[in-house]
Amino acid sequence: MLRDQLLAQSPADLVVFLDEHLRSGRYLVQVVAECEVLYHGRAASVADAGDYLVMLKPDGSLQVHGYRGVKPVNWQPQTDEVWATLEDGQAVLVAERRSPEELVRVVFLETSLVQALELREGSGFVLMGTEAEMQRALARAPELIEPGLTVLDRELPTDVGGIDLFARDAQGCLVVVELKRAKATQEAVHQLARYVARVRELTGEPVRGVLAAPTITKPALAALQRAALAFREVTALPEPDAGPSQGALFEFA
Amino acid sequence: MLRDQLLAQSPADLVVFLDEHLRSGRYLVQVVAECEVLYHGRAASVADAGDYLVMLKPDGSLQVHGYRGVKPVNWQPQTDEVWATLEDGQAVLVAERRSPEELVRVVFLETSLVQALELREGSGFVLMGTEAEMQRALARAPELIEPGLTVLDRELPTDVGGIDLFARDAQGCLVVVELKRAKATQEAVHQLARYVARVRELTGEPVRGVLAAPTITKPALAALQRAALAFREVTALPEPDAGPSQGALFEFA
């Protein structure tokens, strides 16, 4: 997978290396160097001279990593053009994209390492415990929310947003369900309240609101109760020691 | 900055290398390999055997990069423990964190490259064009929103969220301003409507609502007008050809 590598080369050599390996669009290129980074686009930033790891992927995406954090210091998703030039005896890398118009510029002051890697396209990847999965599972087994519930619609669009699950309860009352895969916050309560109010207006019927999530913040629970809405605990992933019914329900089919 | 590097070594050597260089907590370690990745925590995922670049930073954060995208395929922010072991003749890397309880497990099937880098702590970094900056600038020069406006408060907390700018207009009417550094969406309109309604309830006074952003989506503008709220164009960054007043206003002091 390692295709080529240079150690402590001259700026001119670095430019040639980058030029060659970026051109093909087949390599992931890394440069470890002391450098300065400028960004201008949706926002703008300046990073003073420091040690960074610059990663360029074959899709034109760029990221500049510091010594900590998952998030790069600077980055740029899928750019349209990437090139390297020699300016005043220094190697400079520029990545540009249109729409939005953005530019990242890296000046390499002292390069330690450059390398080109070839990563074959990844194979299978499966993610479990998403909100979409939760929604499918609860649509199939709405009794997990409450007994006697009938699901009328999923992702029902209204003029104030999409309702995750729209249902009718055992007594025939309309129910709006808002789902969260993680701890529900006040924002989720506001969303639910908005949907419930709108459905009441549109139908003239009484409407109940249920927030279904694995947990809820204390302030959110208070707001929920003030608004006469309900919380129902639902987990996105089966517990390690969950019973077979729960486990089976949320297993990936 | 490159401290150590191994090419195409045995699983046992890989484990030794990882063990040595992870222990100190001073190195950024990378492994380029064909590997499988398992994740279990807030969600769960499985990545089949494929080529990935695994990066471990000294803070315990982990990321597994594929051939495209800024976002890693798998990752883990600041873990509490990282270790490597030999299992059935294969090198295995595990990164674990408590709170939330999460685990990433990488099985290296065929390693191409391992290296340890030392990146000295970064120096100065300045970001311009944030919402906080916009807020400061507009609080100092509220006439950019409308003439005669007086700012009463910033980040004013209410029980339905924090109001970005709370003000009084030339006629003495209360004004709630919601700021967005990028294109405003319907969500911003909902937020603003909620604040305006709450302030009306609390004060009994008439209240105007203004959404200040560089642009707004078409549906959001429609919703804004239905709710009798106003849009005001405000840019987070000075235009390249902006006049001196605009430019000076938003310059980083």
Add this chain to the structure above:
DNA sequence: ACATGAATATTGGAT
């Protein structure tokens, strides 16, 4: 530790 909200959010999906 908990909660909130911004972000150059990124990314995928729907229209």
Add this chain to the structure above:
DNA sequence: ATCCAATTTTCATGT
């Protein structure tokens, strides 16, 4: 191209 909503969001900040 636009717009919306999820995200293992991450991350900084305030309480």
